[in-house]
Amino acid sequence: MALDRWIALILLGLCLAYGYTAWFTMDAELAPFMRRNPIWPSTFPKVLSILGVIASLIILLGLEKNSSEVGEIDYRRLGDYHLWQALLLLALMVAYALGLRPMGFLFSTSAFLILGSFILGERKWHVMLPVALIATFSVWYLVQEVLGIYMRPLPGFLGG
Amino acid sequence: MLEGLLMGLTTALSLQNLLMVVAGCLIGTFIGMLPGLGPMSIIAIMIPVAISMGDPSAALILLAGVYYGAIFGGSTSSILLNAPGVAGTVASSFDGYPMARQGKAGKALTIAAIASFAGGTIGAILLMIFAPALSSVALLFHSAEYFALMVVGLSAIAAFAGTGQVAKALIMTLLGLIMATVGEGALFNLPRFTMGIMDLQSGFGFITLAMAMFALPEALFLVLKPKDLKGGEGEIKDMRISRAEARAIAPVIGRQSLQGFFIGVLPGAGATIASFLGYAVERNIAPKHEQDEFGKGSIKGLAAPETANNAACTGSFVPLLTLGIPGSGTTAILLGALIALNVTPGPRLMIDEPQIFWAVIMSMFIGNLVLLILNLPLIPYIAKVLSVPRTFLIPFILFFTLMGAYIGQNNATELLLLVGFGVCATALKFADYPLAPLLIGFILGGMMENNFSRSMQLYDGVAFIWERPMTLGLLIIAVILVVLPSYRARRARARAAGVAEGD
Numbered sequence: 001m002a003l004d005r006w007i008a009l010i011l012l013g014l015c016l017a018y019g020y021t022a023w024f025t026m027d028a029e030l031a032p033f034m035r036r037n038p039i040w041p042s043t044f045p046k047v048l049s050i051l052g053v054i055a056s057l058i059i060l061l062g063l064e065k066n067s068s069e070v071g072e073i074d075y076r077r078l079g080d081y082h083l084w085q086a087l088l089l090l091a092l093m094v095a096y097a098l099g100l101r102p103m104g105f106l107f108s109t110s111a112f113l114i115l116g117s118f119i120l121g122e123r124k125w126h127v128m129l130p131v132a133l134i135a136t137f138s139v140w141y142l143v144q145e146v147l148g149i150y151m152r153p154l155p156g157f158l159g160g
Numbered sequence: 161m162l163e164g165l166l167m168g169l170t171t172a173l174s175l176q177n178l179l180m181v182v183a184g185c186l187i188g189t190f191i192g193m194l195p196g197l198g199p200m201s202i203i204a205i206m207i208p209v210a211i212s213m214g215d216p217s218a219a220l221i222l223l224a225g226v227y228y229g230a231i232f233g234g235s236t237s238s239i240l241l242n243a244p245g246v247a248g249t250v251a252s253s254f255d256g257y258p259m260a261r262q263g264k265a266g267k268a269l270t271i272a273a274i275a276s277f278a279g280g281t282i283g284a285i286l287l288m289i290f291a292p293a294l295s296s297v298a299l300l301f302h303s304a305e306y307f308a309l310m311v312v313g314l315s316a317i318a319a320f321a322g323t324g325q326v327a328k329a330l331i332m333t334l335l336g337l338i339m340a341t342v343g344e345g346a347l348f349n350l351p352r353f354t355m356g357i358m359d360l361q362s363g364f365g366f367i368t369l370a371m372a373m374f375a376l377p378e379a380l381f382l383v384l385k386p387k388d389l390k391g392g393e394g395e396i397k398d399m400r401i402s403r404a405e406a407r408a409i410a411p412v413i414g415r416q417s418l419q420g421f422f423i424g425v426l427p428g429a430g431a432t433i434a435s436f437l438g439y440a441v442e443r444n445i446a447p448k449h450e451q452d453e454f455g456k457g458s459i460k461g462l463a464a465p466e467t468a469n470n471a472a473c474t475g476s477f478v479p480l481l482t483l484g485i486p487g488s489g490t491t492a493i494l495l496g497a498l499i500a501l502n503v504t505p506g507p508r509l510m511i512d513e514p515q516i517f518w519a520v521i522m523s524m525f526i527g528n529l530v531l532l533i534l535n536l537p538l539i540p541y542i543a544k545v546l547s548v549p550r551t552f553l554i555p556f557i558l559f560f561t562l563m564g565a566y567i568g569q570n571n572a573t574e575l576l577l578l579v580g581f582g583v584c585a586t587a588l589k590f591a592d593y594p595l596a597p598l599l600i601g602f603i604l605g606g607m608m609e610n611n612f613s614r615s616m617q618l619y620d621g622v623a624f625i626w627e628r629p630m631t632l633g634l635l636i637i638a639v640i641l642v643v644l645p646s647y648r649a650r651r652a653r654a655r656a657a658g659v660a661e662g663d
Contacts, residue, residue, distance in 0.1 A: 045353075056331050086383045120383070120554060
């Protein structure tokens with residue numbers, strides 16, 4: 001089974017779970033006076049779930065002709081591409097998300113930019129360091145001072 | 161009207177207001193270029209500045225300049241990075257980005273600048289002429305028709321989303337609509353589908369989703385399969401467009417200025433729908449050999465959404481200025497600013513304070529001129545972004561993606577959602593599912609449900625579908641749009657297999 005039909009299967013499950021909530025469990029918490037309304041919070045989701053199930057079934061059962069041409073990247077041979085770089089960058093993004101508050105904006109951003117370039121194979125430290133630091137400071141200045149959105153600049157233990 | 165024009169001209173041409181136009185356009189262009197900061201957030205940030213000036217004309221001129229600038233800047237990042245900063249420029253990346261990849265970034269930016277200028281200017285002329293008349297047309301629309309109109313818009317998007325697989329585009333649209341129902345709806349005050357997670361209470365962030373659908377998969381694809389980002393000196397010499405190209409896009413610009421403007425007038429529609437619909441319409445009426453070009457770097461495919469979204473931005477001022485009803489999120493923010501300045505937009509605005517109305521219209525002409533003069537000479541410098549080595553460019557794209565999601569919500573959980581959705585979107589992209597319909601469904605979901613609910617309440621059920629002929633007509637069009645492509649494909653296959661079929 002091709003990837004697009006696997007995805008259709010997942011989406012079908014998603015629509016069924018969504019539909020189950022909309023049709024059977026959601027209305028239980030509805031206040032009695034709201035039950036007299038022609039429209040309930042679950043009305044629109046009910047319609048969506050039915051349409052979603054139909055559309056995912058069409059793909060899953062292959063009722064619509066499938067284009068079999070290989071896209072920009074052939075997912076069957078993912079190993080041939082720079083898969084590790086992509087996974088490492090994703091991990092770095094997660095680390096950034098978790099570290100942004102506790103470590104402060106300036107440190108985590110410059111670390112993110114430097115490590116990101118490093119993962120992609122850049123080894124010219126004399127370019128990487130100044131670029132990352134200048135970019136970090138100018139973005140921080142722009143967001144904090146010009147736009148007025150507060151971002152904690154320094155790690156918590158330095159009182160930032 | 162001539163009197164009003166002259167009055168507006170004297171107000172708009174004062175030194176202070178000229179400076180406001182230039183400043184607004186500049187700020188808007190630069191921030192709009194950053195993926196993630198859309199016109200709504202920029203205008204929201206600029207409101208304190210505008211209000212502190214105290215002069216309603218100057219404030220509105222400044223904010224309108226920011227609005228245009230943001231749309232303009234958004235198209236630049238759509239074309240160069242495939243990272244639309246603004247929902248209204250998503251359609252511009254369909255053909256703009258392939259052009260940039262073919263080394264025609266300069267030409268793409270020129271076409272975008274000219275199309276935007278023409279769309280904005282023609283839109284402003286139309287606004288001047290039709291503002292009073294058009295308000296009555298928009299008034300005829302009832303929530304049932306708005307609902308039906310959105311169904312038509314979404315069906316058109318699903319039908320024309322590209323790969324010719326309507327079911328895939330349809331399920332993506334539905335997925336977007338489903339995601340829009342997560343969180344607390346305005347109508348019910350009841351958290352829905354949050355699975356008890358507090359961070360989902362307010363629903364998914366639009367910017368987060370936009371980043372996850374477009375910027376992140378594209379960046380990951382760049383990592384997985386390095387390709388030469390064409391940049392540097394090569395494409396700058398290509399900035400001029402030939403006479404033949406100008407002739408090719410002229411009718412597109414003409415049609416889309418009108419269509420975009422009228423879509424912009426309808427509350428709830430706006431630049432995003434205008435650009436997608438403009439793209440779909442131009443694709444459908446183009447001759448067969450040009451149709452195949454769409455999505456691969458067609459100049460018509462770039463000119464259409466660029467013209468339409470700028471014309472629609474202008475059009476969205478019609479309900480704001482004449483009825484006091486904001487047609488979009490951005491104009492809603494503008495409405496808030498106006499009320500804070502003690503100006504009540506509405507039918508009496510043109511009678512009580514005509515100088516505001518006319519000054520804003522005049523500033524639109526000046527603003528569009530500023531953008532054209534500002535952006536065209538800057539194009540070679542903007543294109544330099546592409547000559548940055550990928551080892552630097554990719555971390556920066558990822559960083560701006562993260563920043564856009566973070567600034568909008570100021571919530572680190574949003575960043576984890578972004579990464580999670582980005583991975584899902586990449587898998588969907590592997591399997592050839594179109595991603596744009598998901599985002600559009602998500603944007604329209606809330607409005608669509610509200611209008612649906614309102615008509616259900618007014619008609620005590622679904623009777624509005626057959627009791628209002630306009631609604632019924634629009635819904636029938638929507639069904640035809642979805643069914644027709646697969647019917648035609650089936651017939652073409654049957655014909656190819658040698659099976660005769662009665663017409």
